[in-house]
Amino acid sequence: MATHSMTSLMKSDIYIDGHWIPTDSRFSVTNPATGETITEVADADETIAERAVEAAHQALPSWRAKTPRERGDLLRKWYQAILSNKQALAELMSAEQGKPIAEAAGEVEYGASFIDWFAGEAERVYGDVLPMTAADKRSWIIKQPIGVCAAITPWNFPNAMITRKVAPALAAGCTMVVKPPQLTPLSALAIAQLASEVGIPDGVLNIVPSTDSKNVGKVLTTHPFIRKFTFTGSTEVGKILTKQCADTVKKVSMELGGNAPFLVFDDADLDLAVEQLIACKFRNAGQTCVSANRVIVQESVVDEFINKLKPAVERLKVGPGDAEDVDFGPLIDQDAITKVQRLVTTAQSDGAKLVTGGKQLTDLGDLYFAATILRDVTPKMDVVQEEIFGPVVAISTFADEEEGVAMANDTDFGLAAYFCAGDVARIFRVSEQLQCGMVGINAGAISHAYNAFGGVKQSGVGREGSKYGLEEYMEAKTVVLGGLA
Numbered sequence: 321m322a323t324h325s326m327t328s329l330m331k332s333d334i335y336i337d338g339h340w341i342p343t344d345s346r347f348s349v350t351n352p353a354t355g356e357t358i359t360e361v362a363d364a365d366e367t368i369a370e371r372a373v374e375a376a377h378q379a380l381p382s383w384r385a386k387t388p389r390e391r392g393d394l395l396r397k398w399y400q401a402i403l404s405n406k407q408a409l410a411e412l413m414s415a416e417q418g419k420p421i422a423e424a425a426g427e428v429e430y431g432a433s434f435i436d437w438f439a440g441e442a443e444r445v446y447g448d449v450l451p452m453t454a455a456d457k458r459s460w461i462i463k464q465p466i467g468v469c470a471a472i473t474p475w476n477f478p479n480a481m482i483t484r485k486v487a488p489a490l491a492a493g494c495t496m497v498v499k500p501p502q503l504t505p506l507s508a509l510a511i512a513q514l515a516s517e518v519g520i521p522d523g524v525l526n527i528v529p530s531t532d533s534k535n536v537g538k539v540l541t542t543h544p545f546i547r548k549f550t551f552t553g554s555t556e557v558g559k560i561l562t563k564q565c566a567d568t569v570k571k572v573s574m575e576l577g578g579n580a581p582f583l584v585f586d587d588a589d590l591d592l593a594v595e596q597l598i599a600c601k602f603r604n605a606g607q608t609c610v611s612a613n614r615v616i617v618q619e620s621v622v623d624e625f626i627n628k629l630k631p632a633v634e635r636l637k638v639g640p641g642d643a644e645d646v647d648f649g650p651l652i653d654q655d656a657i658t659k660v661q662r663l664v665t666t667a668q669s670d671g672a673k674l675v676t677g678g679k680q681l682t683d684l685g686d687l688y689f690a691a692t693i694l695r696d697v698t699p700k701m702d703v704v705q706e707e708i709f710g711p712v713v714a715i716s717t718f719a720d721e722e723e724g725v726a727m728a729n730d731t732d733f734g735l736a737a738y739f740c741a742g743d744v745a746r747i748f749r750v751s752e753q754l755q756c757g758m759v760g761i762n763a764g765a766i767s768h769a770y771n772a773f774g775g776v777k778q779s780g781v782g783r784e785g786s787k788y789g790l791e792e793y794m795e796a797k798t799v800v801l802g803g804l805a
C-alpha cells in the first residue's frame with residue numbers, strides 16, 4: 321500500500337470514471353492561515369457534472385452485483401490506505417481548512433471509521449419474512465441499493481463529511497458523485513486517489529470540484545439517473561436543494577444548521593461542565609454544526625461557572641494549524657471573521673458583557689479570532705438567534721428546570737443539545753424533553769460512527785452513521801408470491 325507525502329496526495333483535477341480530468345478554467349485553493357495559494361483546481365461545469373453522473377450510472381450494475389463481502393473488503397482496503405496516509409491527509413486538510421494538524425489527524429481517523437463501520441454493516445443487511453396474508457401466498461421484503469447517489473459536502477469537515485456519505489452508499493451497492501466544497505476540495509480528491517489505488521472500480525466514486533455550485537448543484541438534484549441526494553450545509557441552501565429534488569422525487573438526507581443549547585444545571589459537576597463545553601465549543605474553532613451555540617446556565621451557579629470557565633478559555637492557544645500545541649486555528653475566510661465580529665459587537669451594544677476575548681488577533685494573520693466569552697446574553701440577541709460558527713461562548717441564564725428546557729427548545733433548529741446535571745431523574749426528564757436529534761449529557765463530544773447523526777425541525781432529515789445510516793441508501797422491496805395452493 322503506497323504511503324504518500326502531502327505533495328504526492330495533492331490531486332487537482334476532476335475525478336470521473338477512474339480518470340483525472342483537467343480543465344482550462346481552474347480556481348485557487350488558499351491556506352486560511354497565511355492567505356497563500358496552495359494549488360489551482362480544475363473547475364467542473366454542468367457538462368462535466370453530467371459526465372460524472374453517467375459514469376456512476378454505468379458503474380452501477382457491476383458494483384451492486386458484488387456480494388456485500390466483496391464490497392466490504394474493498395472498503396476495508398480503502399480504510400487501511402487512509403490510515404496509512406493519515407499524516408499526509410492531515411497536513412493537507414490543515415493547509416486547506418486551517419484546523420490544527422493533530423485535530424485534522426483526528427478527523428482523518430474519524431472519517432475512516434465510517435468506512436470501516438459500513439464495510440461491516442454491508443454484511444448485516446437483512447430483509448424480512450412477512451406474516452401470511454392468504455393460504456396460497458407468501459411475502460417477504462428484500463433490501464436493495466437505491467441506485468446512483470449524489471452528495472454536496474461542506475468545508476468544515478473536508479474528509480469525514482464525505483466518508484460518512486460515501487461509505488454507506490458504496491457499502492449498500494450504490495455508486496456516487498460528490499461535489500466537494502470549493503474552499504476545501506483537496507481532502508476529497510486525495511481520498512479519491514486512495515480509493516483508486518486500492519481498486520474501488522472506476523465510476524463507483526466520482527468527485528467534481530466546482531465553483532459553479534448553482535448549476536452543478538442543479539445537475540445533482542435534477543438528473544433523472546440520480547435516485548438519492550444528500551447534503552450537509554446550511555438550512556437555507558438545504559431547502560433550495562430539497563425543492564430541486566422534488567421534481568424527480570429523489571430520496572433526500574439533509575444535515576443542516578444547528579443552534580445547540582448547552583445547559584448547566586445547579587447539580588452539575590462544574591469542572592466537568594467546563595471541560596466538556598471547551599471540547600464542544602472550540603472544536604474546529606467553533607465552526608461545527610453541533611457546536612454549543614447557546615450556553616444556558618442556572619442563575620444560582622453562573623458566577624462560579626464563569627470563574628472556572630474564564631481561565632480555561634484564556635489558556636487556549638490560537639495559531640496556524642502547523643504550529644506546536646495549537647488548540648484552534650484561523651476561521652475559514654473573511655466573511656466568517658466579519659460575522660463573528662458583528663455578533664460579538666452587537667451583543668455588547670444590546671447589553672451583553674465581555675468576559676474575555678472579543679477581538680481579532682491581527683498579529684497572527686487576517687483570519688484569527690480570540691477565544692471569547694460573553695455573559696448577560698438574552699434570547700433575542702443575534703448571537704443567540706444565529707449560528708455563531710466561531711470561538712464565542714455566549715452565556716445566558718435560567719431560573720429553574722422548566723425555564724431552562726423551554727429556552728433550549730425555543731429555536732427552529734434541533735440538531736444537537738447538551739446538558740450537565742447530576743440528578744438521575746432530571747437526566748431522564750431533560751433528555752426526553754429536549755427537541756433535538758442528539759443529546760450529550762455531561763458530554764460535549766458525541767460524534768462517533770456507531771451513533772445516529774442528524775437533526776429534527778429545520779436541522780434536517782435522515783441519519784448518518786450507525787445502522788440507520790445504511791438504510792438511507794437502500795430501498796425495501798416487498799415481494800409477494802402467489803399460486804402456492
Ligand SMILES: O=CCCCC(=O)O
Binds near residue numbers: 607608610
Ligand atoms: O458541521 C457539522 C459537521 C459534523 C461534525 C461531526 O460529525 O461531529
